[in-house]
Amino acid sequence: MHFAVCIKQVPDTAEVKIDPETNTLVRAGVESMANPYDITALEAALGLKEKYGARVTALSMGPPQADSVLRQALSMGADDAVLLCDRAFAGADTLATSYTLSKAIETLGTVEPVDLVLCGKQAIDGDTAQTGPGIAARLGLTQFTYVLDVEWLDPGKRRLQARRKVEGGMEVISGPLPALLSVELEMATPRRASLPMLIASLRAEIKVWDAKAIGARADLVGIKGSPTWVKAIASPQLHRAGPKWDAAESVSAAVSAALGELFSDRDFEAGFAKGWKAEG
Ligand SMILES: Cc1cc2nc3c(=O)[nH]c(=O)nc-3n(C[C@H](O)[C@H](O)[C@H](O)COP(=O)(O)OP(=O)(O)OC[C@H]3O[C@@H](n4cnc5c(N)ncnc54)[C@H](O)[C@@H]3O)c2cc1C
Structure with a gap:
């Protein structure tokens, strides 16, 4: 072969x-x-x-x-x-x-x-x-x-x-x-x-x-x-790495901390409340 x-x-x-x-x-x-x-x-x-x-x-x-x-x-x-x-x-x-x-x-x-x-x-x-x-x-x-x-x-x-x-x-x-x-x-x-x-x-x-x-x-x-031509090309923007919570000791403590961080963002909270009402 x-x-x-x-x-x-x-x-x-x-x-x-x-x-x-x-x-x-x-x-x-x-x-x-x-x-x-x-x-x-x-x-x-x-x-x-x-x-x-x-x-x-x-x-x-x-x-x-x-x-x-x-x-x-x-x-x-x-x-x-x-x-x-x-x-x-x-x-x-x-x-x-x-x-x-x-x-x-x-x-x-x-x-x-x-x-x-x-x-x-x-x-x-x-x-x-x-x-x-x-x-x-x-x-x-x-x-x-x-x-x-x-x-x-x-x-x-x-x-x-x-x-x-x-x-x-x-x-x-x-x-x-x-x-x-x-x-x-x-x-x-x-x-x-x-x-x-x-x-x-x-x-x-x-x-x-x-x-x-x-x-x-x-x-x-x-x-x-080659009929293909590349009109535009760009490298993706690098975003800052997000926070991390260590769940090794307690998963619930890590999830609570993560949720606390999310809800400290007013936009997230407002969006969440709106979505929650719409679902309800
Ligand atoms: C950033 C970038 C964007 C591109 N975008 C496009 C596009 O949108 N459309 C387009 O038609 N072309 C595009 N090209 C051109 C493309 O590189 C060439 O057509 C290339 O030779 C083959 O395409 P690919 O790199 O996508 O390979 P793929 O099709 O992903 O390759 C698959 C396999 O084919 C084999 N192979 C591919 N090229 C070779 C080679 N030269 N020698 C030996 N084996 C090979 C390898 O085994 C490889 O793993 C782009 C090139 C770059 C660098």
């Missing part, structure tokens, strides 16, 4: 700044890292590889320095890594990103068909969670989103069964391969790379593919292929 894992390089969110002129992220001087959901997806792929046998290819679309997330993937145990890097890919929205990644997965498949694509549920910068489903739709893959666990994978029958998160609980679904999983952080705990793997990953070859290498149409990649 052959698994492809999509890994996005993202800015370290604690340091994200937005350019008020252009409404884009200020990336200069900002530390980058692999999207945490994608490292979980990689760990899940490596776990499945160990159980069922497979080749794991890590894929990333990004600038040349995004090769660091691929080296991380190799150090953890990925067999191969491909960086999709071309000036034409810049400024991609989720439509163009999913198109580019799906063309790369198609290209991988010309050598060895891809049975399973694993993505993070979402990237922690763009946060849309659209790219995985976009790839699945373009390639006609069975789509398993919000995945918590793969209960079994049957390479002979070419099916898998997964547990996925739904509101208020979880759901068990099964479906045919080839499939795409978009994974939750709870799915796996990423391993630490061993020192020899770490050293080997620094010397490993990373394939670099441009638009031509994946047979992508120039009008469907990057900014040209």
Whole structure:
């Protein structure tokens, strides 16, 4: 079997700044890292590889320095890594990103068909969670989103069964391969790379593919292929942390103190009395 894992390089969110002129992220001087959901997806792929046998290819679309997330993937145990890097890919929205990644997965498949694509549920910068489903739709893959666990994978029958998160609980679904999983952080705990793997990953070859290498149409990649434009963007205002009451010794004393604080606010009291009358 052959698994492809999509890994996005993202800015370290604690340091994200937005350019008020252009409404884009200020990336200069900002530390980058692999999207945490994608490292979980990689760990899940490596776990499945160990159980069922497979080749794991890590894929990333990004600038040349995004090769660091691929080296991380190799150090953890990925067999191969491909960086999709071309000036034409810049400024991609989720439509163009999913198109580019799906063309790369198609290209991988010309050598060895891809049975399973694993993505993070979402990237922690763009946060849309659209790219995985976009790839699945373009390639006609069975789509398993919000995945918590793969209960079994049957390479002979070419099916898998997964547990996925739904509101208020979880759901068990099964479906045919080839499939795409978009994974939750709870799915796996990423391993630490061993020192020899770490050293080997620094010397490993990373394939670099441009638009031509994946047979992508120039009008469907990057900014040209992106109908989305961000009109405005802002960081949420940080609010002062509210008061806390320690309920370890007495819950009722803590609740009384909290209510006392709430009712010391005249607006709250007036609103409460009004609501109480309306209910009555
Ligand atoms: C602050 C911000 C806001 C944005 N808002 C929008 C928006 O509203 N609409 C829009 O279309 N685009 C938006 N974008 C652009 C968006 O970053 C790109 O489309 C991006 O490449 C994919 O979208 P995402 O980051 O939301 O990823 P998601 O769809 O959340 O990512 C899901 C998964 O897809 C895979 N993946 C995503 N990108 C890559 C990649 N480059 N390489 C490898 N795997 C990848 C990863 O496995 C990831 O976990 C925004 C970007 C930023 C930084």
